[in-house]
Amino acid sequence: MSNSSVLFDAPGPRARRISLIASIITGIFIAAGLVWMIWTLAQPRESGGITLPGYFDASRWDIFADPELWSFIIFQGVVGTLRAALTASVLAVILGIILSLLRSSEIAWIRIPTAVVLELVRGMPVLLMMLFILLVLNTGAFWAVVAALTLYNGALIGEALRAGLASLPRGQREAGLSLGMRPLQSKMLVEFPQAFRQMLPIIVAQLVVLLKDTSLGFIVGYVELLRVNMSNLVSFYGNRYMFSFFVVTLVLYLIMNLSLSWFARWLSKRTASKSSGTRLDPEDPGQAVLKANAMAESRQMGQGSI
C-alpha cells in the first residue's frame, strides 16, 4: 500500500485546487502557531517588578560568542557522549556476535540459558542496569554507563543476528557441511557473514538508540553533553541562560543522532537493492527483529514439511 493513490479516483483540476488551497491554509496555520510560540518566548516578561528580557534577547545569548565556552561544550560534553557511545557500540557489537552464536548453538544447555538471559535483559530498563552496576559493582559512572548500554544493546544485536542466522536458507549450512567443514567453520565462514550483512541496517539503527541512551548517564552522574550543558554550565552562568543552553543542547543532539540515522537509512536502502529479500525497517529495530524471527520460523516450518 505504499501507493495510496489507488484508494482515490485520480483527482481532477477542481479536487487538485481544493487540496492545494487546503494545503496552503493549514500551512499558514502551522506557521502562525510556530511564529506565535517564538514571539511569546521573545517577549520581555514582568517578574516581581523587574522586567526580564525575552528569550531571544542578545543578553541571553552573549556568552556563546566566547570560544572557550564552545571548546568546553565540545571537549567535555560532546566528547564525553561520543566516548561512551563509541566504547559501548564496539563492545555491544562484540557481545552481540558472541550471544548470537551461543543463542543458535546446537547444545540445549547453552542455547536455553542464553535465551532466558537475553529475554530478561531486554525486558529491563537500561537505567536500572546502570544504577545496579554503579551501586553493586562500584565501577564509576563511565563504566556503569558503558556496561549497561553494552549489555542491553548487545542483547538486542544478538537477537537480531540470531534472527538473521535463522532466516538463511538451510542449503547454505548443508553446502558448508557437505564440503567437509566442521559445524563451527560453516557457521563462521558461510552463515555468519551473510547474516551480518543482512542485519547491518538494524544494527546501525540500534546504535542510534545507544547514542541517544548515553544521555541517561546524566541521571547516574556521568559527565556527558546533557550534564555539561544543563547542569554544570547553567549553574555556572546562571539560570537566565537555561533556555539558551537547552536550545544548544537540543541542536547538538539532533546533529549527532540525525546523521547516524540517515546513515542507517542509506545503508538499508543500499542493502535492500542488493539482496532481493524483504526489506527490514531500520526505523524500529525491535519490531524488525520480531518480524525477522517470525519469518525465519515460518520458513523453517515450511521447509520441514516439504
Add this chain to the structure above:
Amino acid sequence: MDAVIANLPTYFEGFRMTVLLLVASGISALILGTVIAAMRISPVSSLRAFATVYTELVRNTPLTLVLFFCAIVLPYLGSNLEYEVAAIVGLSVYTSPFIAEALRSGINGVPVGQAEASRSVGMSFGQTVGIVVLPQAFRMTIPPLINVFIALTKNTSVAGAFFVFELFAAGRQLANANGDAVIAILLGVATLYLLITIPLGVIAARLERKWVVQR
C-alpha cells in the same frame, strides 16, 4: 530478602505510579500518534510535511532531554504543571512518533492488490478503507504497537529521575536507605518491571508468529 519484604509498601507505591504513567501516557501517545499518522498519509501536503518533520525531530531527541524540558525548563518558562503531569506529557510526546510509525507501517503492509481489487469491484473510498484495508492493517499493527508499549514501560523509569516517585525512584531511595541489601532491592525492582514487559513480549511474539504464517 528481608529488606524487600519490609519495604513492600514502597514498592507498590512505586509500581502503582509506573502503571499510572504507562496507562496515561500510553493512551495519550496513542491519540497523538494516530493524529500524526493520519497527517502523514493525508492528501494535504503541508500537514504531511509537518508530521514528517515532527517525527524526525522527536525521534532523534533523547528521552532524557525531553523529560528535562518538561520537568525543569518548562517551569522556568512559567508553566506550573505538576511533575507527574509533566512526565506524562513528555513520555506521550516522545512515544507518539513511534506509534505513528507502527500504524503507518501496518497500513503500508497491506498489499496494493487488495485495494486495487476492491476498487475494481466498485467499492467506494470508505468501503475500501473500512472493509478491506483497515481490518488487514489492524492485525499488522498490533505486534508493533505492543512493542512500543514495552519500550514505554521501560522508558517510564527515566521519569523517576525527574521528581516522579515511581518504581525506579523507589528502588533508588530504598537502595540508598538499605546499603547492605542493594542487590536484593534492585532485583526486586527489576522483577516488577519484568512482570509487565515479559508477558507483553510473549503476546507480541505469539501474535506476530500467528499472523506472519497467514500472510
